[in-house]
Amino acid sequence: MSVLIDRNTKVLVQGMGKTGRFHTDKAIAYGTQMVGAVHPSRAGQVEVFTGEADPSGVPNRPSTYDVEVPIFRSVAEAVAGTQATATVVYVPPPFAADAIMEAADAGVELIVAVTEGIPVSDMVLAKRYLEGKNVRLVGPNCPGVITPQQCKIGIMPGYIHTPGKIGVVSRSGTLTYEAVHQLTLNGLGQTTAIGIGGDPVNGTNFVDCLTMFNDDPETNGVLMIGEIGGNAEEEAAEWITANMTKPVAGFIAGTTAPPGKRMGHAGAIISGGMGTAEAKIAVLTEAGVVMAPTPTDMGSAMLEAMG
Amino acid sequence: MKIHEYQAKALMAAGGIPVPAGTVARTVDEAVAAVRPLIESSGNPVVVVKSQIHAGGRGKGHFVEHPDVSGVNVVLDGIEGGIPAAEAKVREYATAMLGSTLVTIQTGPEGKVVTRLYIEGGIDIATELYLSVLLDRSTSRNIIMASIEGGTEIEVVAAETPEKILRTEIDPAFGLLDFQARNIAYGLGFEGDAFRNGVRFMKAITELAMDLDTDLLEINPLVVTTDGQVMALDGKMAFEANALFRHPELVELRDETEEDPAEAEAKEYGLSFISLDGTIGCMVNGAGLAMATMDIINYVGGEPANFLDVGGGAEKDQIVEAFKLITADPKVKGIFVNIFGGIMRCDIIAEGVVAAVKEVGLKVPLVVRLEGTNVELGKQIIDESGLNVVSAEDMKDGATKIVELAR
Numbered sequence: 193m194s195v196l197i198d199r200n201t202k203v204l205v206q207g208m209g210k211t212g213r214f215h216t217d218k219a220i221a222y223g224t225q226m227v228g229a230v231h232p233s234r235a236g237q238v239e240v241f242t243g244e245a246d247p248s249g250v251p252n253r254p255s256t257y258d259v260e261v262p263i264f265r266s267v268a269e270a271v272a273g274t275q276a277t278a279t280v281v282y283v284p285p286p287f288a289a290d291a292i293m294e295a296a297d298a299g300v301e302l303i304v305a306v307t308e309g310i311p312v313s314d315m316v317l318a319k320r321y322l323e324g325k326n327v328r329l330v331g332p333n334c335p336g337v338i339t340p341q342q343c344k345i346g347i348m349p350g351y352i353h354t355p356g357k358i359g360v361v362s363r364s365g366t367l368t369y370e371a372v373h374q375l376t377l378n379g380l381g382q383t384t385a386i387g388i389g390g391d392p393v394n395g396t397n398f399v400d401c402l403t404m405f406n407d408d409p410e411t412n413g414v415l416m417i418g419e420i421g422g423n424a425e426e427e428a429a430e431w432i433t434a435n436m437t438k439p440v441a442g443f444i445a446g447t448t449a450p451p452g453k454r455m456g457h458a459g460a461i462i463s464g465g466m467g468t469a470e471a472k473i474a475v476l477t478e479a480g481v482v483m484a485p486t487p488t489d490m491g492s493a494m495l496e497a498m499g
Numbered sequence: 500m501k502i503h504e505y506q507a508k509a510l511m512a513a514g515g516i517p518v519p520a521g522t523v524a525r526t527v528d529e530a531v532a533a534v535r536p537l538i539e540s541s542g543n544p545v546v547v548v549k550s551q552i553h554a555g556g557r558g559k560g561h562f563v564e565h566p567d568v569s570g571v572n573v574v575l576d577g578i579e580g581g582i583p584a585a586e587a588k589v590r591e592y593a594t595a596m597l598g599s600t601l602v603t604i605q606t607g608p609e610g611k612v613v614t615r616l617y618i619e620g621g622i623d624i625a626t627e628l629y630l631s632v633l634l635d636r637s638t639s640r641n642i643i644m645a646s647i648e649g650g651t652e653i654e655v656v657a658a659e660t661p662e663k664i665l666r667t668e669i670d671p672a673f674g675l676l677d678f679q680a681r682n683i684a685y686g687l688g689f690e691g692d693a694f695r696n697g698v699r700f701m702k703a704i705t706e707l708a709m710d711l712d713t714d715l716l717e718i719n720p721l722v723v724t725t726d727g728q729v730m731a732l733d734g735k736m737a738f739e740a741n742a743l744f745r746h747p748e749l750v751e752l753r754d755e756t757e758e759d760p761a762e763a764e765a766k767e768y769g770l771s772f773i774s775l776d777g778t779i780g781c782m783v784n785g786a787g788l789a790m791a792t793m794d795i796i797n798y799v800g801g802e803p804a805n806f807l808d809v810g811g812g813a814e815k816d817q818i819v820e821a822f823k824l825i826t827a828d829p830k831v832k833g834i835f836v837n838i839f840g841g842i843m844r845c846d847i848i849a850e851g852v853v854a855a856v857k858e859v860g861l862k863v864p865l866v867v868r869l870e871g872t873n874v875e876l877g878k879q880i881i882d883e884s885g886l887n888v889v890s891a892e893d894m895k896d897g898a899t900k901i902v903e904l905a906r
Contacts, residue, residue: 285741311742312634313712317671319639335841349841349872364787366839370894373839373870390786393639419787422636445790448775448797449806452605456771456786456808458741459636464654469794486798487791488895 194339194384195359195404195411196302196328197278199250201343202227204270204300206291207282207307208239208263215282215306215347217241220259222344223250227274228262230291235265248351250341267291267298278302280336280345288332289314296327303395304345305331312458315393322395329395333458335365335387346387348372356381358494359405361398362417363390363424363457367445367487371415374491380498383411390457392421398428406436413439415494416481420446421460421467429475439497442476443484444469500738502752503551505617507716507734514707516700517730521619523551530593533618534577534586544577545621546585548592550601552611553757555652555735560603563610565595570603570613572596573621589618614756622730627720628687629653630701632708635668643667643675643705645683649720675705692727700729711749712742761824768820770809777802778832779901780825780863782818784809784843792837795894801902804831818851822859833905835897836867845869845877853884864889864904868897 201224205216208229220226220241229239238260245253264270267279279300283291288307295303310332322329330337336346340353352369354376362368368387375382383405388396398416405411414436418425425444432440447469449455451462462468477483484493508518520541522533530548538544550557550570557570572592577585593616602610627649635642645665648656656663665686667679677698684697700721708716717735724730738749755763765772771786775793779801783789786808793803805828809821825834838848852867868891869877881888889904891897 286744309741311712311745312714312739313671313709313742316634316639316641320671347841352841352871362787364785364791366783366785366788366841367791368787369839369841369871370788370791392634392636417787419790424636427637443791445787445794447794448803449790449793450773450775453773453806455773455790455806460786460790464657486795486895487788488795488893 194342195408196337196384196386197339197343197345199342201225201278202274202276203345204228204230204267204274204276204279205282206230206267206279206295207284209282212282213239216261217243218350219344220257221246221249222350223253224343224345226259226261227276228264228270230265230267230270231263232265234263237263239263246350248353249344267294267300271298271300276300278304278345281305281307283307285309285311289318292318292329293321296322296325301327303327303329304334304336305329305395306334306336306346308333310391312391312393315391319393319395330386331389331394333391334389335368337384337386339384340382348385348387352376353385354381357383357410357412359383359401359408359411359414360385361401361414362387363419363459364417364445367417367443370487371417371490375415375494378491378495380491380494383408390459392459397424399431402428402431402436406438411438413441413494413498415490416440416442417490418442418444418472419457419460420449420455420462420469423467425472426475429479429481432479432481439499440480441482441484441490441493441497443487443490443493444472444476445487500740500743500749500753501553501757502736503553503615503754504549504734505551505615506752507736508731510711510736511707511731511734515703516707517728518734519619519622519730519732521617524593524616524618525614527590527593527597530616530618531586531590534589535582537618537620538577538582538585541620543621543623544581544585546574546577546589547619547621548572548574548589548596549617549619550596550613551615551617552601552606552613553754554603554605554611556603556605557601560601560606562595563600563602565599568592568595570601622722622732623725624722625725626723628722629656629719630704630721631715631717632705632713633715638668640671641669641708643669643683643701645687647687649722653719669705674709675702689723689729693723693729696727696729711746712739713737714739761827765824768817770807770817770821770824772824773806774828775803775805777804778830778905780804780828780831780834782807782809782821782825782834782836784838788837788839792835792894792898795898796835796902799895799898799902801898801905804828815851815854818848819855819858822855826859826862831863833864833866833901835901836865837894837897838869838871840869840871840873840877844873845871846873846880849877849880853880853886856886861887864901866891866897866901866904868894
């Protein structure tokens with residue numbers, strides 16, 4: 193078991209530019225079922241991917257791949273033609289919110305939005321549009337979601353992951369890699385790793401992921417990586433206290449961040465004294481989360497939490 | 500992107516929102532010349548001289564060169580002495596303020612040099628209130644925050660008397676509904692003309708915030724005048740950087756003198772850079788990792804000189820530029836390069852670092868920590884470069900080494 197995606201997940205790609213093509217190739221090399229692409233002006237064509245299979249990906253595959261990905265003019269037609277249940281969005285920022293809403297309208301169950309730089313107001317509207325629909329949006333501005341050796345949707349390097357017991361959820365891309373790498377080295381491994389993204393408005397938050405991991409029988413513990421800004425970590429602490437039955441370890445980035453400055457991520461800003469790392473670390477510690485003092489200690493904090 | 504008060508007020512006025520009449524002045528003569536038309540058109544002999552900087556707390560701030568002069572000065576001399584007396588006083592203030600350094604609670608002790616003044620007509624104020632439109636991250640919606648506690652910092656009100664803050668959620672599909680606008684007006688105690696004007700004000704300010712993609716629109720104080728007008732006496736606006744592509748007219752309002760030159764230069768190269776006060780320069784890929792790198796330097800007893808995210812797909816040029824930015828800071832006594840190569844291969848990063856060091860030169864210790872794709876190859880490139888670079892095993896090891904070397 194895993195959460196959100198597994199070996200059977202069929203994935204579309206929206207935004208087949210340079211980035212989209214590059215990462216679609218990597219995903220296919222990993223063994224992800226990339227079944228279709230959406231491009232309004234290239235419908236009917238196919239995009240061909242060939243190369244050597246990523247040995248860290250889905251096991252028991254031929255050592256090379258030669259895949260034709262059909263291009264559709266709309267998400268609805270792509271879903272009808274492929275039975276895909278997930279999509280990954282690489283569409284440029286001005287058009288990304290529309291791509292997300294189109295996917296939701298077409299009945300896609302999981303939308304992973306990698307695009308960085310989508311206007312907040314577009315995301316406010318897109319989230320409103322998604323309300324009441326049976327869809328989960330992960331991101332935007334995130335590395336994506338991976339279930340090791342089953343399915344990789346997004347831009348993370350596959351080989352640092354290994355199947356295991358820990359659910360990983362993070363607002364930061366490279367810090368997720370850091371965490372996953374440590375869990376691979378110390379033998380705990382991962383069930384699924386979810387990058388929820390660094391934007392102030394995102395589709396999936398810590399509480400959503402904690403809920404999924406708490407309900408997943410294969411996940412024995414959760415490592416959550418937060419950062420300054422907003423109150424998603426505070427909400428997570430509250431939820432953990434009330435509901436979490438599995439051990440949780442954590443790290444919060446930004447202890448030394450000056451107030452009022454956006455630290456790279458649009459959402460990473462301390463404003464009006466709110467959203468500081470100290471406050472987040474305090475409430476998570478209070479909730480029983482084992483906090484890593486530095487990012488080098490994330491893996492060992494998880495081991496400690498597991499007892 | 501922040502803008503000045505006078506620019507925010509011009510945008511508000513264009514959006515049908517009442518603001519006091521005013522004129523921006525970059526010289527003493529311009530400031531003095533603004534006085535007569537303001538007084539003659541309004542009949543009100545009072546004018547206000549306001550420093551224009553991108554920081555709040557101006558009214559309580561003071562000038563380094565003139566400790567007795569505040570950042571905002573009300574000129575009452577016109578009441579008895581007429582326009583010439585008002586002009587004389589404005590000349591006195593403008594002479595002291597222009598080119599001087601204003602220190603407020605938000606500027607930091609170094610303060611900001613005032614290069615523009617806003618000369619505004621006086622208003623007969625009945626009540627002072629607070630209003631802002633901002634994103635509520637828990638609900639992913641914009642909210643209007645309103646309070647009868649005008650003139651006070653809203654953070655203070657929120658901490659001490661949270662019941663005095665009215666929060667109204669705006670559904671992005673509908674905007675602010677009429678009944679919501681009425682409820683805010685009731686909550687602020689508006690009656691008669693002020694009520695009708697207040698409802699209009701709420702609708703207009705919400706529309707403006709949505710039209711311009713503001714990050715924050717704050718009016719503190721919002722005032723009711725003695726004749727029942729509802730007016731923005733101050734105006735603070737910041738725009739969301741990601742939405743600026745559809746507002747070229749707003750980009751024109753950027754005041755580059757308010758920006759850190761190094762940060763602005765970094766942006767040109769697609770780097771995310773923030774200057775800090777410490778001595779350890781950092782170059783990192785990824786925002787979260789870059790923040791965590793600052794934290795770990797602090798954890799092992801050092802102080803970071805900057806936040807620098809070279810991004811996920813940094814090319815050699817960007818790495819060279821990043822090195823230039825770091826080494827240009829005279830405070831820097833050591834450099835820590837911390838890369839987790841995911842899609843970005845470590846050998847490419849290593850080649851970039853070697854090229855950058857050769858091009859820019861290296862006068863301080865450099866510690867490089869590489870992890871991820873092709874890490875062995877990356878380390879080999881660094882080791883064989885002949886450069887005086889110390890390799891680190893992990894983040895903590897690297898941070899410890901650079902802090903020791905930079906002592």
